[in-house]
Amino acid sequence: MKALTLLSAAAVLLALPAAAQTETPRRGGVLNWAIAAEPPTYDCHATGTFAVMQRVAPHYSTLMKFEPGNYPNIVGDLAESWTVSPDSLTYTFKLRPNVKFHDGSVLTSADLKATYDRIINPPDGVISNRQSSFVKVASVETPDPQTVVFKMKEVDASMMTNFASPWNCVYSAAKLKQDPNFPAKNVMGTGPFKFVEHVAGSHWRGERFEDYFRKGHPYLDGFRAVTMSSSAMTNALAGRQVDAEFRGFSPTERDRIVRALGKDAKVQESSWLLHMIVTFNTEKKPFDDPRVRRALSLAIDRWGGSASLSKISSLGVPGGLVRPGSEWSASPKEMEQWPGYGRDMAANRAEARRLLKEAGQENLTLTLMDRNIAPYVTAGIFVIDQWRQIGVKAEHQQVELASWYSLQNSGQFEAFIDSFTQFSDDPSNVLYKYASYDRSPVAVHRATDRELDALFDEQARTADKAKRIALVRRFEKRLFEQAYSVPLLWWQRIVVMNDRVQGWTMSPTHMIYQDLGDVWLAEK
Amino acid sequence: MLRYLTKRILLMIPTLLGVAVLTFFMLRVVPGDIVELKLRGDGGTVTQEVIDRERTRLGLDKPLVIQFADWMKGLATFDFGTSMWTGRPVAEEISIRIGLTLQVAVMAAIISVLIALPLGTISALFRDTWIDYVVRVVTIAGLAVPSFWLGMLMIMGLLTYFHWSPPVTYTPFLTDPLANMSQLIWPALAVGYRYSAVVARMVRSSIIEVMKEDYIRTARAKGVFERLVVGRHAMRNALLPAITVVGLEFAFLIGGLVVTEQVFNLNGIGRLFVEAVSRNDFIIVQTLVLLIAVMFTVVNLLVDLLYGVLDPRIRFA
């Protein structure tokens, strides 16, 4: 009996260190990860590209943030506590005490005010990319150094999401006073890592900030983000030159890396807040005719295409204007009612041909503009093949991103493969893409539809969730009838990393959870 | 000689000016500019007003002639401007990358000579025999295989058979020669093999030429062993023309790296060039083109001078 107790005690002792190794984060080590594309600026207020976000996120904090492991729940980052007035017109935030910037200065409410003023009313020469998200803010007030108060002009149901946006990096008021464009060329925040260097075209380095406000974090000594082309990334991960990539791989890339790394590979998958769109130029004949647009949308076999394309590309499931699977999304049953989402493709194609005939466009030929990278090319090849099956001939025009933007803006296109991504599922964030051309700079279909705009505005001020969802459904219904721009497929996010990378959180967007404050490297 | 040199150097000025004018105005015909791409990235929601403001800040709304004059004024004071993408000085963007590109180019040149000298010599010594044919097929094949494809096969081979891939960041040779070499030897091989074909052809014909000369003819023997002995003498004489070809091809080699750097993910000026073209970062593109043109013209001049030294029959006129 005694022997047995001793034995079990030994077993427990033996088991403990092993358990500790997998459970308790280990301190130390430098994480090498891959990232495509060079950042055009260091200022997260001024841009929308992940190339900036993923690099600077470890250096900054935001007022609120999405809770790791519990997306889309919102928790405080710099904010310790907060209250929202019953009329939803006043937001009051209490800041954490003793938060330090990398230069040693202490964060106060003045820094928050300077940051948000810069976003809401950018001074001359400063670019603010998300000014439109804060148009309903009347004022930012600082009653004391630990309190920030936002007063609203009218109710905005998306406000908490906007406060949690990863794009609203908090800058130092003192630095902004010296030079409003300080953050464009310098990196200085309150995040878990201090900026070390950026060698253009090569890498970006950060090291642990010892005075980070979350005690014990970060675990890593530092990180190195290595710039590389997406094809080189697969090789680098397979060859163990880097340990992670945080945007996402295609299924074939995943399989390649997993085959090379064996059991050291860790794969995390999710739906992605990013979708492919077919947009028509409603100012050009015959795309000014809703019948033609609807026919072209009807001809696309989204369910069939998804089943095959999801095996070879980042394209995933069919969905509406909001991410399928999110709290705002329609169910597959509801989707099947939309034109182009019905399961009977023979019937869809017959209807498409009928519509074209009715519009006098049986021998329609068109040019489909597209980008020249995967999976845009994949989507283009697929759509052209689908249209061919209703007798529509399309020429594929693949262009560089810069000309792609310029051709859309000048209206020199007939149809093109577009995409849209956001940091959250909030309907105002995503439906914006489909509003009228004069209302939204990203609505590139060049159409004006006041009915859509009215629905957009109504959902934006509706705080009741069920009512808001119903409004989103009505918005979608109207859009599919008119088909100025129609969703093609939503992307799937597949993140592959070496198993020694621990503590990173997967989510449906590659813009959040990138501060690396909880990430650690297991011993190998 | 001095007069010839002065004349050649003076001629370079209008040529380079022409390159500057042509490049500058060709680029401005390109539809679109960098601004939208820079502000919107992959999904920003920026307004037209912000776009216009940035366009003004970058000076893209000024008349073309003024923009060109600004560029020329800068060049005169060795100020090449700033990248429209990163906002860093162009000189800095180029200087952090040019070391790598030059190193790969030099290594590729050395590799091509190392391959070409023996092969070209053998080919000449056994001219019109099956040995000659085999060697020529091997070298001409080098010219035919796209170096990007060769590069892809190399990376895949390394990954499949050694479960290893070359390092992803550049380490200067002096810091860590091993790390440096294990990254750069592969592109140098892929490009060098390709250029060995050109050099081998030159070596072959100049050895054939040398072999006709009297002292070789008297030493000419009939056996294979003696032929090789003769070959050593001839090879020495063929070395200079071979190096000349390498020099002449050097600028092409830099051009060849444009594609190869993509495959091997090298942070060199070739990749910078392709990326700048795709982003419409005109400032970078025009400066790089001018830089390459300067290198090319200078190398051409040096090669011509070298010819003159080697072959007194060439008159400087």
Place this chain on the structure above:
Amino acid sequence: MTAIDQNAGAPTVARRRQPNPVLAFIRFQPLGAAGLLVILIMAAAAIFADVIAPYDPEAIDFMAMLTAPSWEHPFGTDAFGRDIMTRIIYGARTALTIGFVSSFVGCSLGAIIGVSSAYFGGRVDLTIQRFIDILLSYPIIVLALVVVAVVGRQPIAGIDINLILAIAIPIIPRVARVVRSAALAIRAMPYVDAARAGGYSDAHIIFRHLLPNVLAPYLIMLTAYVAQAILLEASLSFLGLGVSEPKPAWGLMLSGDSSNFYQEAPWMIIFPGVAISLTVFAFNLFGDSLRDWLDPKFKT
């Protein structure tokens, strides 16, 4: 290549007293003949692609995604289930059309400019030479990339005019320079002066006397630049700046994410690369032999 091309500008066409020039070429230039044979096979594939190719090159077949080589698909299929052999056969059409047309345009314009420059001499020659100097200061691929960016990507009537321009323009100055030096030698010949004294027009003299005599270097360069043009088209397509999907082109088949399939579908990488190499190789072999054959200076 510049050094060698300049040597190639010999002023006379070799005249061989052989009963049958084709047989003689095969006998004295076996490698060149082999190259020619490959070229002819490729050309036949390109011309009769519609008849030979077993499938539609652009039709997606999801049931046949990434099939290994078999009797049904001798070279396997790609990620869209498209037959690779079919796409290589049609790719020959793309490669040879773009290769030949751009080399022809570039060499012809180059020859005309070179000959005119030599014939008129003086200020015209000087001006043209300066322009040629300017264009020669760009490495080929650099100039091609800039031209592609300028012209854009819109194919006209299904033909990639932009690509042809991008490839042809860098060829012009290179050919013009070689042809000029060849033409200068002929211009010094007494019969040119005689023709001029006889009151013939400039155009007559250029087209009847000068151009025929620079035919040898012209033909040599034409074949050499077809090879270059095919490689350049492949490189541009590989960079995503050339031919657009779903049109079949060899360089395009290697671009983008196709390298990700190398383990499960190595045939996607191997066959297009072999097709490019083989064709360029054949043109180089043939071009080299043609040079030896037509240019007595290299036939020691």
